[in-house]
Amino acid sequence: MQQVLAAYRKMIVLTQNEAGLSSTGQDEVNRVGQQLFHENQERINKIDDALASLVGSQDPRRFEAVGSLLDVVESGEGLYDADRLAFRELMQSLLASVAKDSSLPAIKLHKRISEDVDALAEIERNYENEIRAVFGRFETRSITLKREKWDSYVAYLKTLYQRDRILKDYGVVLPYPAKPEPPNQDNSPTAQKEEDEIFGKGLPRKTIVLTFDDGPHRRYSEEIAAILKQYDAPAVFFSVGRNLGTLDAHGAARLNAGAEVSRKLKAAGYVLANHSFSHAQLSKESGASLKAEILDTDTLLKAVDPQRSALFRFPYGARNKEGMHLLADAHLKSVMWNIDSLDWADPVPSSIADRVLRAVDKEGRGIILFHDIHERTVKALPAILDRLVAEGYQFAGWDGNTFRVSGGAHAAPAPVARAAATGYASSWAIVVGVDGYPKWPRLQYAVRDAEGVGQALVQKFGFAPDHVVTLKNEQATRRGILAAFHDLVGHGGTSGLQPNDRVFVFFAGHGATRKLSSGRDLGYIVPYDADPENLASDAIPMTEIQNIAESLPAKHVLFVMDACYSGLGLTRGGANAAFLRDNAKRLGRQMLTAGGTDQMVSDGGPNGHSVFTWTLLQGLGGKADLNGDGLITATELAAYVAPAVASVSQQTPAFGSLPGSEGGDFVFELPEESEFLNTNTAQLSNDAIALNTKLDAKASAPTAPVVVKDLQGGEQTIKAPAAVPVSSRQQAQRANDHGLQLYKEKQYAQAEAQFTEALKLRPNFALAANNLGFVFYKQDKFAEAARWFENAIKMDPSRAIAYMNLGDAYARAGDGEKAKAAYKTYLELAPSGAGVGYAKGQIEKL
Template identity: 85%
Template sequence: MKRKAFYLVIFAVAAAGAGSGTWIASRKPAGSTPTPQAAGPAMNVSSITADMARMLDAYRKMIVLTLDDDKLSDAARSQTHAVGQQLFHENQERIARVDEALTKLLASGDPRRFDAVGSLLDVVESGEGLYDADRLAYRETMQSLLGLVARDSSLPAIKLHKRVSEDLDALAEIERNYEKEIRAVFGRFESRSIALKREKWDSYTTYLKTLYQRERILKDYGVVLPYPSKPEPTEPPPQAQQPQKDEAEIFGKALPKKTIVLTFDDGPHRRYSEEIAAILKQYNAPAVFFSVGRNIGSLDAKGAAHLGAGADVSRKLKAAGYVLANHSLTHAQLSKQSGDGLKAEILGTDALLRAVDPERSTLFRFPYGARNKEGMLMLADAHLKSVMWNIDSLDWADPVPSSIADRVLRSVDKEGRGIILFHDIHERTVKALPLVLEKLAAEGYQFAGWDGSTFKAAGAPGSGSAAGGAAQLPIQRAAATGYANSWAILVGIDDYKKWPRLQYAVRDAEGIGQVLVQKFGFAPERVITLKNEQATRAGILGAFHDLMERGKNAGGLQPNDRVFMFFAGHGATRKLSSGRDLGYIVPYDADPDNLALDAIPMTEIQNIAESLPAKHELFVMDACYSGLGLTRGGANAAFLRENGRRLGRQMLTAGGTDQLVSDGGPNGHSVFTWTLLQGLGGKADLNGDGMITATELAAYVAPAVSSVSQQTPAFGSLPGSEGGDFVFELPEETEFLNTNTAQLSNDAIALNTKLDAKASQPAATVVVKDLQGGTATITAPAAVPVSSRQQAQRANDHGLQLYKEKQYAQAEAQFTEALKLRPNFALAANNLGFVFFKQDKYAEAARWFENAIKMDPSRAIAYMNLGDAYARAGQGDKAKTAYKTYLELAPSGSGAGYAKQQLEKL
């Protein structure tokens, strides 16, 4: 197997003058590079440069992940390092491809091959856009290139060899220049009494932070760090940490004081594994080499082992007295594996190790330390034991050997004992190891070896304690509306007999009715809808009369109920002899010349409001007029308790006298009703408590409508109100986003953008009109304490709203917030994944769909989404498995036909 140098990156880095410490300001996007030109397919190096570009990206991300990670909790740091290692192993695949491509290029015999490699080196030496610190990323690859070129004795090869050698010398100078600075950054320990000056390195890391953020990197890899719910518990005393010898896992904190176990992952490596073994031998230090099975050989269809060149390295390690152990077959993340796939990862490498050493050890290390219950059970069945670590060298992230050594020594000093994680696939580890061993030996540390059942110098049995989080108890809502039943009278009139025809009124009434029934739980039989010719004066007043009569009978309107009235149609105003304005709503059959007799005056609406035996009533009029003085109920600090005891009679109107209703809203609604619907959809929950009061609704609707039309909505309490506030309780959204989720039209999104720009924010003071033409001041209710679970639900619901408005970045932020508040929120995990999916980020989407399934394995739609993500990413086999699982869970589901179609295509 070709050498896999992790920090190989794109040959498009710092400017000329290697080792000068000069910082180059780029006029190109970071990581951009001219494509070396060479004729002929054999000289096409575009695939090499593309892989190198991604390598550079991963290198920088790993540095960002490790910056200031001493400020993270232990759990958050562990997750951060796991993602960093995942980036590291993804690069191993790219590095192998580049190594193979360069080998083929230089072995091709094509006379242009040296020009092609030279053009790559041109970019190495003079490419724009990056810092000298980036060059440390490809030092090992340059060494590999030096070896490849050395195989050719022609004059061009000799010249190229000299050029690569000079570049390597320059890289060594860069390492010396930045050694102290990088050690200080990667050390992650308290500063010394004299602070190091790290201006250049700080400039570099500051630049990286403009390109990447830790949270963004983690999220792309399926991780959102939760908010800490409470301070982390102090470490229990050593005796409480120690598991029994026969437990399934071994932890470094179980070892006796001043005892160290050395472990090396990801080999065997054709060069570095043996170099590491030679260094260990000088210090008489035992070690465990956790091998990746595919580096040793392969298995045929019958499970027989076929050993490769890596097996020779393993045999030499065994002969030298070192322990060979299992690190999975392909270094997959086994916590996401199950069934036969998981078994193959564990038992495949076990078979290969047995072929190398029939007495192979029983030790196993999960890649990234990521394990699940099924994997642990399989280990037990195979008589294997999981080995973790408590000291991470971070040699997968840190490019400087002295910095690696410094980190390990400080960690050992802090822990007092432990299992150290190294990787035997880096030159930097080879250089760091003697520094570590020399210091530990001088300080009297013992190096423990595995004797087949325990680490020989361990003394006491192993340690560790079962980690687990406290169960989250179900939490009641902060408050309930307290309504027994909900009633509504909805009126919409487009086709007037004698008034100008309207276009949107009927649609408005229907839309409000759908929201009341589907979102707020109004029983359909208690929602009375009058449209066009049904909405005569007699019909409208008769509906209210019937409602009052029902109150006299069992099952009718009761004092603990609420009544909502919506009118969409013409409004009118008449000047009385006293000079006061009187407003009217205009029924279907009203004569414009006989308004006083045919229309319904606001005074009659007021009388109806006072006559209805309900707790709270809200009248919403999508018509413009003036003529009824409204009074505001006083604010009450104990709203949630007092509101249930106070009658409420409130009205919200679309505008004042001589104003025209704007009928050009989206989806066939007036601007006023569209805004009202958006408010009821959740935007009017100004204090985030999951409830929308009539006051909040007015505080959202009035300024929003005024900002996009010539209307000035009015709001207030009708005479007789005791200050009660009509309340809509927002339900918890349960929609798992998927390809069938509808989004708003472009005109709706455009209008919402304008509305939101002017809408009131929580606790804002809003001035609105009353129906006499005066003003009233509304102060939105202050935020009330709610549980983290409720906050997470609200964030998810807000995310759904933003997704439907195609505000993907904001939706992503809300779903992320939901997961920070509630880490096992499968709904938010799926929805975050679908935001990625919608933006064609299929790998990221798949990770979050997998997370959702892990949180809620029975959620069929998440498997459908996962299948779509895999299919778009070109992973047909995984897509088939996901679609089949969906069909098993929901054989008659709405997506069954679609899933079958997709399976036929794959």
């Protein structure tokens, strides 16, 4: 009963103010809402059968048990009057079951249920005026009516559920609204022709087709037919096969009581049509199961009426190419709709009527979707038909070939191409790490820092491995380091360093500062073989680094020094909105250091890195893309790294431009992540996550000014450049990449939000759909995960890992057969894949 109420409430939240959505959004809301409704009908039917069985038993406690259930409906804690309408049809069925027992307890219970049904009818009457203002005082009965507004009720429901959350749980993220396109001016007969399916938009003006889904119903179908007869209105009844009967082992029809209802509808002149066997979402079915859904019901309909119509309606309107081909082979025609009554969601007959009439006014013609399994539809229908007749509408019937007229279709715009970004011809790097000093205190992580930075340059940013010179420990002598620079300077010729190239220099090791006789500080980097007693001759002064920087024939050079020293005056550069264009014209010589004079480098970062290099790598991983344009400038990197490192250590990183710089800014272009999340995706350790949480707390807002140190200990304000304009496709990719980052930090809610954003920007983004599914999977929401893995496969059927994920989700949800099918598809797509052994093991286990 709680699940019935929850689904009922979700349907109301979904469909409130749906007119404010785009047509695509309305379609998705209706599809998910109908799915919720049909799942709820299954629950209600089970409860109905269980109650009928209980009341019909001879258990002496049966009336006490039913009384306890009535207590909940009448006075359950937290129930609004509108909530109780979720149980109205159940109460009516219970009333009929109890009426069959003539014992005194049954008679008393019958009276109580009758009063409850009357109270529910009064609740409905009051809601028929949208709770006009406030309930008046009504005489007390078993269900005591409260004073409450419909708006208050809906507001309360929205504190429990959100439309976007409900849709996402059912595998739907609504995209951002597209820019309006010019209206279609083509009113020719060709434009009005409906080829493969009938939607109703091509009907003549003021022409309506009435259709009723999901029956036959033992009570309401015939009541609807009687109302239609009064208005001489034809209609089509789309039947669910299992409501008509079953097929035996030889494929012969075995009809039930529902078939007799259909025969009466046919005898009264109404058209019988096919609505699948089980009301499954056929867009997700294929092969024998899809064929059975269509053809088994056709067999049952032919047993009811050999002249059954050739009309078919896909449940939820969800179809695929295979389903359409099967219809063609079976000589069946798909009939959709363009006006949805939402009678499956709305409990108020007058509200249903108002919605239909407003939609008819807007459309001017069309096919209306009703359901013949609700009392509310029975009540709404006369008001709708009265108004349509009064306004001169005609009701069209199926004549065996057509509804007399037909209409057209749409296509999605092509994605926007990505613009060129950084404009570098080639990328070069010198990476140095020294921790095994013979004459200086040993460091623990400098070599690992250098290796980590070198890997990031090659694997993430596309530096050619032969363009990255790595010097570790005894290789990093004074002579070795200077030789690497001089080789780079002298790397002339067509294959060497060019004016449009960039150079990245990373040093992890000791730094030192010496005060000159003039009083000025001079900083040094300390090579492997330096003697503390001979610093001036053995170490490499910053003045020499400056000279090297100016001599490099490259556009942009960035030095990142994971060492602490002072003694280098820096100049400040600026940025403007035309950043990429102007940046390409200006030389850039910049430096980012780990700290100042007499500060110790903090070696205790995660994964064997110093705090500074760990933060640097996190920044290069995407966190330093402060303006979200997919580019990380040296300025953005400093704006992220400097305050973050200072917040978690005793270091004060410094940043600025070297003499000779013309204000250019070194640029990293973030690659597009392509990882489909799966069980093998590594996540960060707890200590890494804890440190990142502290670092991110100090992260700069987009384009916000940041105060950092210069190497002489002064303060300077830097500001990230304005974001480079990007397409929605690029924005979607950045959101996905950010979600991947958050997933690895186990921030599941935030990761979910980013993958959702990616799908809003790019609705057919298979990577984001899979990754959203895996976030659900990681939180043990296996049904929701399966829906998103199915979406990913629908968008990109070639992705083997998505089938593996789908198999895992089905297995954890307890659906072994579907899990096996998914694993088998994985094996077909990736016969040599890394997960072959796992998939085979899972199949055997299931």
